[in-house]
Amino acid sequence: MRFLSPEYIPFALLAALALALYLFRRRPKRIVVSTLPFFKSLAKEHQEAAWLRWLKRILSFLMSAAIILFAVGSLARLVISPPAGEVSTVVILVDRSASMGVELPGGGKRIDENMKIVRNRLAGLPGGVGVMVMAYDRQPEVILPRTHDRREITRALVSITVRPVEGESAAALKQAEVYAALDKPAVIWHVTDSIKHSGKSADDSDVTVPEKGIEISDIIIPANGLANVGISAFSIRPLPLENRRYEIFVQVHGTSPESREATLDMKLDGKLVQLRKFSITSETRERFLIPVEAGEGETVTLQLRMDGDALMTDNSVIARVPSPSPIRLLWVSENKSPFTQLALSSLGEDVTAYAATPSEWPLKDDFDVVIFDGWLPERWPVGGSYIAISPPSSSGPVHALAVKSGGIPLNTLRVTDDSHPILYGVANRRVSLTQTSVLEATGSIQPLWIGSAGPILLAGEQNGQRIVVMGFDPDRSDRLPLMASYPLLIGNAIYWSARPSIEARGIKCMKTGDIIPVGGSAMRWTVLSGNEFKNEDQPLKGRWVSLDRVGIWETEDGKSGSAALFSSTETMLGSDDGAAVPDASAASEVKTGFISGDLRGKLLWGILIILVVECYLFHRKAVY
């Protein structure tokens, strides 16, 4: 038992006043008579037996005290926990992900239909059950802590709106179970759109098994007969060695009970530049690579169109073309090889090369790629990408041993993966070189060329670093430095190694629901409204913000990027794979005792009943 407004409890002392009045009441004079039978023959209302009078006095006092205590209990919001074995808590867990906003065939949004069921269940919920409201998309959020106030619950439910964010139910369910476990037995009403989300799918390995005393009841309205298509992945990157040319990767998911035609429009600054048509059937996935010529800062808009599309949130992506900044390259060598210098000079404006000697290492500036030519630092640097040419010894992920006596001439090489980007355009069979270092492939660094003395060319990623190791010296090799394959090999190695940096500098297209650090007091969004762009300002309340719109964002501290839904599960509208859907409309069987929960209403009714009984006794039965 507890009081939600304990400041009213002192008023209960008024009951002591009633008790004092009862104890120190004026007692009638007692007179001894010998003719009591004659007095008894008088009208009945003028005489009472002592026990009856005592009973009436006690009754009157108890009713007065009860009225005072009931009123105080009502003001102080008396709440009594239900007895053991009865449901004490209901956690309403609402999925507010994008797919909850689909338009149902009968009209209305899916979340609205779900909320109707929740409200019906709430109406039948006994007053003694505490209710907590949570909502989730990618992150769970407590909308309303545990309360017995039904109006607050209704307000909390109304305040929940669909966000264009992917739903991740597992974490939310776990958190809901934590809250539910605080006051067991408990029921979690999981309002969602998918059995997969609810954690009951047979093929889901992450099936949530609630702990004892907690029951999960799903409220699901399936997406039967609905069609949808949406963009589930997007990327834009500049094409190597090609100015103003970019390649856009788009992945589209779609679902439809029958085959439908869909169109993907690509616009630059609002002008249509590409158009792709494709068919959508049951659970379709399409991928597109769209080359486009665009200038820095231009707005790329991808928009899907399909008749009967149930969810519009996932139909568009807006992004700005990134600035084509060149690759910053550092060449560290004691003796600069003219062949390597020639190869670097052939890369043009895409690469800005800087030279340094081993004595100048390390440098303060950051570089996308560093070439260690004939030298390796004793302490391997952290971060970045590295190309080692003819390493004299081992360092870091590079395991090498210099070949003495002039090296090992090799005319034929074995190629392990000729489709590797580093070997793009390289004439592997015509290579003739002199191996100056014996290499060892370790970890994820794999050999690409293998000669008679082991690997000659290694490439791979280790500890987040892209590393290319070349076990030959171009100055001492016969044919390779004179061929076009060498500048290609160097160029490919540089571009492959610089790819993470390029992508990091490139367009930042994030998923909605991502949390980013921000500065300033507001965030400006450019969103698509119909076929036009519209600016919206989002006030910032902290240093971190969750991206909750589809569009381009810019912060006052100069950061920018774009956000879109990018969720195949949301696009597929929570397809249930034929799994049985629980009867969401069934009335809740949650039952508790009569004297439990928020007793304000019952106490007020009690006061009313006591007053009516007192009126009846006072006026009808003359209890005074």
Place this chain on the structure above:
Amino acid sequence: MSVDNELFDPEFLGRLRALFFKLRRRRQMKKKGIQQTPTAGFTREFKDHRHYTPGDDFRGIDWRLYARLEKMFIRIFEEVQEYHVYILVDTSESMIKPYPEKRVLGLRLAVALAYLGLISQHRVSVFTFSDDMRRETPPLKGQGHIHSILKQLAGTKFEGVTNLQHSLRSFRPGRDRKGVLFLISDLFGRSPELSQEALLDAAAWPVESHVIHVLHPDEMRPNLEGELQLQDVETGEVRRMWLTKREMERYAKEFDAYVEGLQRECLRRQMDYVYWKTDHSFEEMFVELLSRGSSLAGA
């Protein structure tokens, strides 16, 4: 002052003696002779002659008158008979509480009647009753026994609940001689109806019955008003009541109807009934009692 003196002080006994002489003078003024009865007996006092009829005792034939008139006459002599005076005194608690005047009156009345009986050479028996009948004295005769009666009555305790019906049923007056019975009580039983029923049994007694209803004026017209707890003096039962003048008027009517009912029932059963309020003059009421045709007064 002892209890004896409180109840029966010399002044009271003096008044009683004066009352007795007053009664005797009144009696002598009415007729000559003393304590005559209408029936004939075998005393030496000649009363009358009557014709002889067969079956009469021939020893009563007046032969001298036969010799003179040649007709046979029987001589009739007066019979002087002694009475058995029964005095029944209610000693329930209602006779002493809340009005002790009722006790004084009841005891003084009993003593006065006993004195009258003893001084007239009658046998006097004193009984007390509340929930049961108790004999206080054996049948006494002779003026000298008045002190033993005084002593006995002075030690009487007034307690218990009135059970008039049971007490009167358990009383059996003797049939050997004519009896005169005085029932001194407030007649408050468990209910007024039970008191009337109890008097039905008294009507069957072979005695001359006098019912003396002792009442206090406040019992007839109580001066009560407002919220009161009324406690019955005998049973202890408590009733809480709101009393107004209207209720008091109704009470008076009820009580008067009760008294009238008792009076009517006694009249129907040839019993003498008198209600005696404690504020009445004792002498006047006593003379009034005996002048209502009591055998004791005419003896």
